[in-house]
Amino acid sequence: MKSIVNCRSLVVAAILSGCFAVSAEAAEPGGTNAVAPAAAASAGGQPSGDSCWTAERRQNDTDGYVAFVLSKLDTELRRTMEARQKLEVDLKELSLRKQQAEQRQLLVDCAARELRAVLNSGCFPAQVNGECFPCPDTIVTRISALMMEAGALNQSISELTAELRAGRIENERLLVHTIVLKNDLARIDVRRSVMTAGRLPQEADGLFDEIDDMLPAIPEKQTEHENRVKQFLDDSSASQTVQRQAKPVFSQF
Incomplete structure (x- = not known):
């Protein structure tokens, strides 16, 4: 995981090595540079689906395409x-359920030790x-x-x-x-600023290449996140701790 962060950080550092600065809003979801899906769809009158952004349309409406990409990344974020x-x-x-189970375990162990001491003493009832335990059998039970x-x-x-x-x-x-x-959002916003300032075709091509490497995995990651979290929540709900149904060890508990 650290290697992923370091790799991304190196890329961002290389982009920011010039005189460009990324605002904090560009790196936060819902910031001023993150475009809403509706706005992205209407930018340049282009459709918002991935398959609708052909190479020709991207060149003709670079701003609209970049807005669409930023919106998609912001949604994933x-x-x-x-x-x-x-x-x-x-x-x-x-964590709370584990703590409760551990506390219950302490009570059970303490009660068992106390009963064993009485059983070993042989004094009944x-x-x-x-x-009240009238005979040894009741304590053994x-x-x-x-x-x-x-x-x-x-x-x-x-x-x-x-x-x-x-x-x-x-x-x-x-x-x-x-x-x-967040780094991806910031990096694309910086590249867009450079491209807009100079209107350099090579900047647009480089940005498109970077976006092409980034976008295909986003829908898969969205589904992966939802499935993994749902599975974890289902597993944790299915694992019921005993202390919820347990009766007091002794009446005073």
Whole structure:
């Protein structure tokens, strides 16, 4: 992931090595240089679909095409940021559920140790935290139930830990993609400024080549982000922790 960011940073640095400056708005979604889809579609009277922008139309309406590209990148940036926000909310929920499971596990372990101590003492009937155990069998039954719950809690904690790890990796990947998209928006805006100022055909050709390398993957990335986040949310919802259904270990809990 770091290599992707470094590579993009080198490209941006090379573009910015002259006297050109990128405004902060150009790198943010919804900034003044990010064109709304409707505006992009109407620019130069050209259709907004990818297949409608032939080489001839791009040359005849360079400004309209660049506006369309900026709009598309801005849309991808927004969707990536929204996916990351949803993921962060779910990560907080998973972290809370793991904490609750760990706390429940401590209570179960403590209760089991206490019951074993009473069982080893051989003094019956016995009172443990307000609950009466008339004979050893009743304590053995309770200890067995606690051990089953402890095993289920251990499995739940392991699953939650794995989901948290996977979610954090995906969150970092989305963050890297956000940075890349912001750099792409800034870079295209700078190239457009250079092209507009000098009206240089070679600048337009270079910009088109750069855009051609960038655009084909955007719809795939949008679908990939949505599918990956949806799958993660479905997996985390399916993994129910035991403490939600668990009864108090003793009446005082």
